[in-house]
Amino acid sequence: MSASLPTPPEIDRSDQADQSEIPSRVVARNEDADFWRRMLLALLAVSLSFVVAAVPILLSGKNPLLAYWALIRGAFGSVDSIAFALNKSTPYILAGVGVALCFRARVINIGGEGQIAVGGIAASWIALNAPGLPGSVLIPLALLGGGCAGAAWAAIAAGMRLVRGVHEVLGTLLLNFVGLLLVSEVLHGPMGEVGAGFPQSPLFPEQAWLPTLLPGTDLHAGILLALLAVVLCHLVFWHTPFGFRLRLLGSSDAAAAYAGVSVVRSLLSVMLIAGGLAGLAGAVEVLGVHYRLIQGFSGGFGFNAVAIALLASLNPIAVLPAGLFFGFLETGALAMQREIGVPSSLVFVIQGLAMIFVLCALGISLRRQRI
Amino acid sequence: MNYAVIIELLSASIRIATPLLLVALGGVISETGGTFAVGVEGMMLGGAFGGAVTVLVTQNILVGLLASMISGVLLAAIVAVATVRFRTDHMVTGLAVNILALGMTSFLLRGLFGGKTPVMVLPTIGTVRIPWLCNLPVAGPILFNEPLMTYLAFFLVIPVHLFLRRTRAGLTLRAVGENPSAAFSVGANPERIRAVAVMVCGAFAGLGGAVLSLQELGTFTDGMTNGRGFLALAAIIVGRWTPFRVMWGCLLIGAASALALNIQGWGLPMSSYVIQMTPYLIALAVLCGIGRKARMPAAIGKAFLRS
Amino acid sequence: SAQDKAAVLLPGSINDQSWNAQGYAGVLRLKEKGWDVAYSENVQPADMAQALQDYARKGYTLIIGHTGRFLSPMELVGPKFPKTTFIVGSGNAGAGKNVASIDFDNTQFGYLIGVLAARMSKTGKIGSVNGLEGLPNVVAQVGAYRKGAKSVNPNIQVKVIYVQDMEDAAGAKEAALSLIAWGADYVSGKLNAGQLGIIQAAKEKGVYANGRSVEDTAMAPDTVLTNIVEKWGDMYGAAADQSKAGALGGKFELYGLNSKDCTGAELLYTKEKELNPIVPQDIVDAIQAVKKKFASGELKVSVTKDDAHGGI
Amino acid sequence: MSPEATVSVSPMLEMRGISKRYGRVQANDAVDLEVSEGQVLGLLGENGSGKSTLMKVLFGMVKPDRGTIQFKGELLARHSPREAISTGIGMIHQHFMLVEAMTVLENIMLGWSRAGAWLRREQIGELIRQTSLSYGLELDPAALVGELPFGQRQRVEIIKALVRGAELLILDEPTSNLSPPEISSLLTVMRRIADQGRAIIFITHKLGEVFDVCDEVVVLRDGRVVGKSLIANATRSGLAHLMVGRDVSTELNRVDRRPGAEVLVMRGVGMRDSSGRERLHDIDLSLREGEIVALAGVDGNGQTDLVDVLAGLKYPTRGTITVSGRDLTRATITDRLANGVAYIPVDRATTSLVPGMTIEENLGLRDFDQPPFRRGFWLNHRAFRKQAEARISEFRIAASGPDAPVQTLSGGNQQKVVIAREIGRNPKVLIAFQATWGLDPGATRFVVDQIMALRSHGGAVLYISSELDEVLMLGDRIGVIADGCLLGLAPRNQVDITKIGLMMAGHRELSGLT
Numbered sequence A: 001m002s003a004s005l006p007t008p009p010e011i012d013r014s015d016q017a018d019q020s021e022i023p024s025r026v027v028a029r030n031e032d033a034d035f036w037r038r039m040l041l042a043l044l045a046v047s048l049s050f051v052v053a054a055v056p057i058l059l060s061g062k063n064p065l066l067a068y069w070a071l072i073r074g075a076f077g078s079v080d081s082i083a084f085a086l087n088k089s090t091p092y093i094l095a096g097v098g099v100a101l102c103f104r105a106r107v108i109n110i111g112g113e114g115q116i117a118v119g120g121i122a123a124s125w126i127a128l129n130a131p132g133l134p135g136s137v138l139i140p141l142a143l144l145g146g147g148c149a150g151a152a153w154a155a156i157a158a159g160m161r162l163v164r165g166v167h168e169v170l171g172t173l174l175l176n177f178v179g180l181l182l183v184s185e186v187l188h189g190p191m192g193e194v195g196a197g198f199p200q201s202p203l204f205p206e207q208a209w210l211p212t213l214l215p216g217t218d219l220h221a222g223i224l225l226a227l228l229a230v231v232l233c234h235l236v237f238w239h240t241p242f243g244f245r246l247r248l249l250g251s252s253d254a255a256a257a258y259a260g261v262s263v264v265r266s267l268l269s270v271m272l273i274a275g276g277l278a279g280l281a282g283a284v285e286v287l288g289v290h291y292r293l294i295q296g297f298s299g300g301f302g303f304n305a306v307a308i309a310l311l312a313s314l315n316p317i318a319v320l321p322a323g324l325f326f327g328f329l330e331t332g333a334l335a336m337q338r339e340i341g342v343p344s345s346l347v348f349v350i351q352g353l354a355m356i357f358v359l360c361a362l363g364i365s366l367r368r369q370r371i
Numbered sequence B: 001m002n003y004a005v006i007i008e009l010l011s012a013s014i015r016i017a018t019p020l021l022l023v024a025l026g027g028v029i030s031e032t033g034g035t036f037a038v039g040v041e042g043m044m045l046g047g048a049f050g051g052a053v054t055v056l057v058t059q060n061i062l063v064g065l066l067a068s069m070i071s072g073v074l075l076a077a078i079v080a081v082a083t084v085r086f087r088t089d090h091m092v093t094g095l096a097v098n099i100l101a102l103g104m105t106s107f108l109l110r111g112l113f114g115g116k117t118p119v120m121v122l123p124t125i126g127t128v129r130i131p132w133l134c135n136l137p138v139a140g141p142i143l144f145n146e147p148l149m150t151y152l153a154f155f156l157v158i159p160v161h162l163f164l165r166r167t168r169a170g171l172t173l174r175a176v177g178e179n180p181s182a183a184f185s186v187g188a189n190p191e192r193i194r195a196v197a198v199m200v201c202g203a204f205a206g207l208g209g210a211v212l213s214l215q216e217l218g219t220f221t222d223g224m225t226n227g228r229g230f231l232a233l234a235a236i237i238v239g240r241w242t243p244f245r246v247m248w249g250c251l252l253i254g255a256a257s258a259l260a261l262n263i264q265g266w267g268l269p270m271s272s273y274v275i276q277m278t279p280y281l282i283a284l285a286v287l288c289g290i291g292r293k294a295r296m297p298a299a300i301g302k303a304f305l306r307s
Numbered sequence C: 001s002a003q004d005k006a007a008v009l010l011p012g013s014i015n016d017q018s019w020n021a022q023g024y025a026g027v028l029r030l031k032e033k034g035w036d037v038a039y040s041e042n043v044q045p046a047d048m049a050q051a052l053q054d055y056a057r058k059g060y061t062l063i064i065g066h067t068g069r070f071l072s073p074m075e076l077v078g079p080k081f082p083k084t085t086f087i088v089g090s091g092n093a094g095a096g097k098n099v100a101s102i103d104f105d106n107t108q109f110g111y112l113i114g115v116l117a118a119r120m121s122k123t124g125k126i127g128s129v130n131g132l133e134g135l136p137n138v139v140a141q142v143g144a145y146r147k148g149a150k151s152v153n154p155n156i157q158v159k160v161i162y163v164q165d166m167e168d169a170a171g172a173k174e175a176a177l178s179l180i181a182w183g184a185d186y187v188s189g190k191l192n193a194g195q196l197g198i199i200q201a202a203k204e205k206g207v208y209a210n211g212r213s214v215e216d217t218a219m220a221p222d223t224v225l226t227n228i229v230e231k232w233g234d235m236y237g238a239a240a241d242q243s244k245a246g247a248l249g250g251k252f253e254l255y256g257l258n259s260k261d262c263t264g265a266e267l268l269y270t271k272e273k274e275l276n277p278i279v280p281q282d283i284v285d286a287i288q289a290v291k292k293k294f295a296s297g298e299l300k301v302s303v304t305k306d307d308a309h310g311g312i
Numbered sequence D: 001m002s003p004e005a006t007v008s009v010s011p012m013l014e015m016r017g018i019s020k021r022y023g024r025v026q027a028n029d030a031v032d033l034e035v036s037e038g039q040v041l042g043l044l045g046e047n048g049s050g051k052s053t054l055m056k057v058l059f060g061m062v063k064p065d066r067g068t069i070q071f072k073g074e075l076l077a078r079h080s081p082r083e084a085i086s087t088g089i090g091m092i093h094q095h096f097m098l099v100e101a102m103t104v105l106e107n108i109m110l111g112w113s114r115a116g117a118w119l120r121r122e123q124i125g126e127l128i129r130q131t132s133l134s135y136g137l138e139l140d141p142a143a144l145v146g147e148l149p150f151g152q153r154q155r156v157e158i159i160k161a162l163v164r165g166a167e168l169l170i171l172d173e174p175t176s177n178l179s180p181p182e183i184s185s186l187l188t189v190m191r192r193i194a195d196q197g198r199a200i201i202f203i204t205h206k207l208g209e210v211f212d213v214c215d216e217v218v219v220l221r222d223g224r225v226v227g228k229s230l231i232a233n234a235t236r237s238g239l240a241h242l243m244v245g246r247d248v249s250t251e252l253n254r255v256d257r258r259p260g261a262e263v264l265v266m267r268g269v270g271m272r273d274s275s276g277r278e279r280l281h282d283i284d285l286s287l288r289e290g291e292i293v294a295l296a297g298v299d300g301n302g303q304t305d306l307v308d309v310l311a312g313l314k315y316p317t318r319g320t321i322t323v324s325g326r327d328l329t330r331a332t333i334t335d336r337l338a339n340g341v342a343y344i345p346v347d348r349a350t351t352s353l354v355p356g357m358t359i360e361e362n363l364g365l366r367d368f369d370q371p372p373f374r375r376g377f378w379l380n381h382r383a384f385r386k387q388a389e390a391r392i393s394e395f396r397i398a399a400s401g402p403d404a405p406v407q408t409l410s411g412g413n414q415q416k417v418v419i420a421r422e423i424g425r426n427p428k429v430l431i432a433f434q435a436t437w438g439l440d441p442g443a444t445r446f447v448v449d450q451i452m453a454l455r456s457h458g459g460a461v462l463y464i465s466s467e468l469d470e471v472l473m474l475g476d477r478i479g480v481i482a483d484g485c486l487l488g489l490a491p492r493n494q495v496d497i498t499k500i501g502l503m504m505a506g507h508r509e510l511s512g513l514t
């Protein structure tokens, strides 16, 4: 009783995804050649968006070719710019991979913004209040503190969802505002530098600064943490029972319950992980870039993280290229502004167009899916 | 607190809620049809911009409102094409459109006026006193002495509600958001319906933006929506995707923000930062109090694929 | 190099009809003075250090950061580029040998506006809507506003509201409206694009207000009594000259009515007039008297965080 | 197709050379199908033979790769359900096309022009109430579909199609979820429709129904038409042979077996739902090793609650449940799994399967946290693969491989995955609920054999079904659930079949089945 017919030699599943509804964020296995096809498509899409964005650049009286050359050089042109772009990608990747796990379990955590903020606060507090500790103790401690604070912040939203049924979108969104205000408050009060011209904490002692990886550049060790986080999350997601549970939750509550998964435990743990990673991102940012807590240090990171996670089709490992894409694009666009004098508004235009085109390209290629 | 202050608190709530409500109603339509309305922030900004520029040129507010709707629809069309035709993720598409709108409005503002930002002083939509009713105590000054768009926003709740609950088209829209295959199997075209819903949302959001530029401020500044689109999305969840409850959600946000401004005058021994947390904490507390689980439209964010 | 190169970094968009537009005026002024000027808009805190280094590496000898936020990254970057002069616009401290801060004396102008507001108020209540609480220049203007008002009328009630966001005009308008509902009939403030919201609220409710940073008179000629027009073009021009002459160093320069060439800011209703013609002559005279005292150094106002506290 | 056949007066529907390929699977291969007015055409075929696909092509849900469709002389090409509906085709889908968050009324009004642009709720509600009553498929228009048991949802699908009154009605396995009386009224309605000169295509796996109502049958196998015959010329065994390509024996060789010790014991189990309604009344039941207790019941009488309570998806409000002496009344699903409880639920679309996951993952759905599927911190993918390969061949699951997503399987093969997993766990207690839903006779037989094998290995089975035949065939003891009560329960050789029917219909005054 077999329904299978003469089998063609190569397996072509390219249009098998004929489910009438496909969660648009479900992904293909990326281990194979398809990954490169998608990358190529994405690259084409970026080029196309540049072509479109050339129109306003021309209108603003600049030469688009020069502008894009400046952009490319600004992103990849020197060790320094690469270092900067990597630094920029670091918090995006850290927070983004956590968001990817959450969204996979259908927990819509948009609280990265607030979790990063409190992570930064906690790490700063530790860096400022543990004088005398050597860097090898102080830095891990501060990173850990940041991660715990972020996790705790996420746990509030998770708790409200579990106990009172408050939708996590609302919980995390509102806590973002509170978290950001908390930064202002501590800088206005206990942690502020007296007499400073701006809401900021005193400079951390040097042993609390994240070590730089490349002497002479600002590239700090955070990118290693980001890499580690991506690899771990990938392994955990695809290769552990915990990841299996998340995947189940992401497909159906009923099936998850049937498989013996406790929604409460899984939701709480995935929120803690994502919050922890976001908090870590905040810690890395203050310890690696600013060397102090400063108002607005995390502006927009949380939302970028969401965009990056989704751009990566919620595939933990794909968060890495997506985060790097953001980091390098932003770095290049900023350099382009400096070099050519393209108005900053066009930086947003290019960024928006690039995202839309990449999404469309990946959207079409998104035929195969894996849950 | 005296009478005047209470009146002001309540009317401030309504004022703050007005643009949110317009945007949220559009968002309800889009999300009921199954498309996350994350792009409303950008559509709102586009509307504020289109309206302002048009009024600057034509000095005609009606034309300006029309232009704001068109601007919103244009941005919405991007979302519609990307999500429906290319099946992109709704949320990132929305976020991308927000970024695009921020850049485009700023760029065009400068570009349209030869690189120099104009000092925009626009005629604004004035208050309309409703004769008789505006003389009622309390309710009079709060409810019947408002600008035109405020009446419009609150009035629109009714047709949107009736549309969703009482018409066949509304029923189909809801079905498309819940189970597009089921809608397809009874002859609907989920893709077209979703695209239209997103564009209608754009029109609403554009109007919401026009409230800021043409009713509240009479000018346009870069990024002037400043996250109000996201607050509208929050109101949609608070209101669980039904127009009247969403209206209450907007009013809750309005009241909480108005209160936070007012509390600053009480001379409490805490910084303004702590006080400014209050609207969010109030909102969280209220939500915990209501404590009911929101249920999103089942197929929201999911692409519809024909075989 | 044939021409000296200068770069100006702005925290927002030059469209804002306010603070960043003023920073852009600095760009134009340096151009007039023969500098080869580049500028960047919307420079976010996370990108500041990179932007500074990038310009410095490219041989820009003068780099201006147009907000106090630049002080921290300049302190870090400055020592690496000893040949470059870094200037923090609206900073409050110099650092090292080549990081200087300049600002205008916010206390003087805050005080003047306080006097004006208190004299013009009929209700005995005036208000002020501002951005970040605790920022030194905000403390300076707001504290002095309160002090100036009290110097005229010790019983006057001054209510101060902070709204966080200096660009959110609609939010600022709501704050101003709440002050007006409380009874304020003069609303001041220190906001960027948000200042428009204050003026719009005052215009709708028929009370007085003042503009800030640039001339906002056109928004509402009957509402705006005057504007604190900041002279960033002049200040940056002067600083550029000094830096060229090697005289700037790592110091903090505060311009005011008591400075010689450049007062840093001035009260302007229109190009010709200081105050709205509806301001009665005796009040005009009173303002002039205070200005004189500032110019001569006879009056010095110092404020603390407490003077600028929120609420009444 | 012979040329002289086309000379005669052209039939209502002519499908010619329809082909549809899904990846490696040729779901339809040059299928020809004709239906004329007044005809009930039976479409038969084993699971995965392409029946649903062919019907979806006809209805415009699926685009064929090749082939033409002519309906009432008009060519239907590149059409969607909208065109199909407007030309007079209606369809009842095998997998419900219902919006769970909406009421029955709303589901029926959906996309129906007679409901009015401004919805006429009262009139349509009344219409539904009356139609459903007259068809013997009673429905409450105000009920939320998501809260209805599956049998009721099936009714909604049927009523939805019937009230629209299509000229050609496609019914894709409408009877799998209905009780015998419901089935017979549906068949009557179908006959009536055909007598009005309309036409019906009827898909079912139950040959009895085919002989009751069809005029002609077409049999598909592996996507091709392998047989076509007037019903008058067909025989049961002939059809079965055509479908499966071999003989399906109907005889079950039952070895009588002395049941062993009590395994599952329920004492006074009762349950109230959130609205306070009593769903289960004091159920006492004991299951012994090597024993099958088969319960017959019409959907909506508490079977769902009974099995959910046993499986741990819901908790009872009263009473105790023990397995091998261990109290599992409020134990988690994981505990129950560990204590050897297996469960085949009715809802494979959302509960027992994750359609987007692969077959191997679905086969490991209930044990992924246990060795060998888990090795320390990690999942052991090789163990998943090994188990899947074994089960696929053992249970003859038609699939392209262990890594095929379950959603690409035909309905019947999806069910086999569930059965393979649950029986393959070698459970102490198996709770099977409508386990053969949608299975072709061969597969049904296969499942029955597997359950018998489990029994002979000493497993205890609670088998609940609305298929009276299966209940009678399998049960060592047989009972009825009606209105949340467990009635009767008598040894198989003592039961009185007519009494079962009456009890299922709710005649509680009968005190026993004997």
Ligand SMILES: Nc1ncnc2c1ncn2[C@@H]1O[C@H](COP(=O)(O)OP(=O)(O)OP(=O)(O)O)[C@@H](O)[C@H]1O
Pocket: A240, A241, A242, A245, A260, A261, A262, A263, A264, A265, A266, D334, D369, D377
């Ligand atoms: N979300 C969940 N739902 C149901 N059971 C769970 C859940 N998480 C854990 N468990 C069960 O609790 C046991 C102990 O949990 P714990 O998280 O400490 O396990 P673990 O050994 O860390 O493995 P893992 O985290 O991969 O489940 C697990 O072996 C599992 O059976």
Ligand SMILES: Nc1ncnc2c1ncn2[C@@H]1O[C@H](COP(=O)(O)OP(=O)(O)OP(=O)(O)O)[C@@H](O)[C@H]1O
Pocket: A003, A016, A017, A018, A019, B307, D022, D023, D025, D026, D027, D045, D046, D047, D048, D049, D050, D051, D052, D053, D054, D094, D407, D408, D409, D410, D411, D412, D413, D438, D440
């Ligand atoms: N969406 C799909 N994607 C891939 N393959 C599919 C899809 N739908 C059906 N198939 C394959 O097409 C073949 C025919 O399936 P179809 O559903 O038509 O069978 P059926 O005759 O209706 O079976 P059943 O009696 O089990 O319902 C099966 O082998 C199935 O695996």
Ligand SMILES: [Mg+2]
Pocket: A242
């Ligand atoms: Mg664990």
Ligand SMILES: [Mg+2]
Pocket: D051, D052, D053, D094, D172, D410, D411
């Ligand atoms: Mg089928």
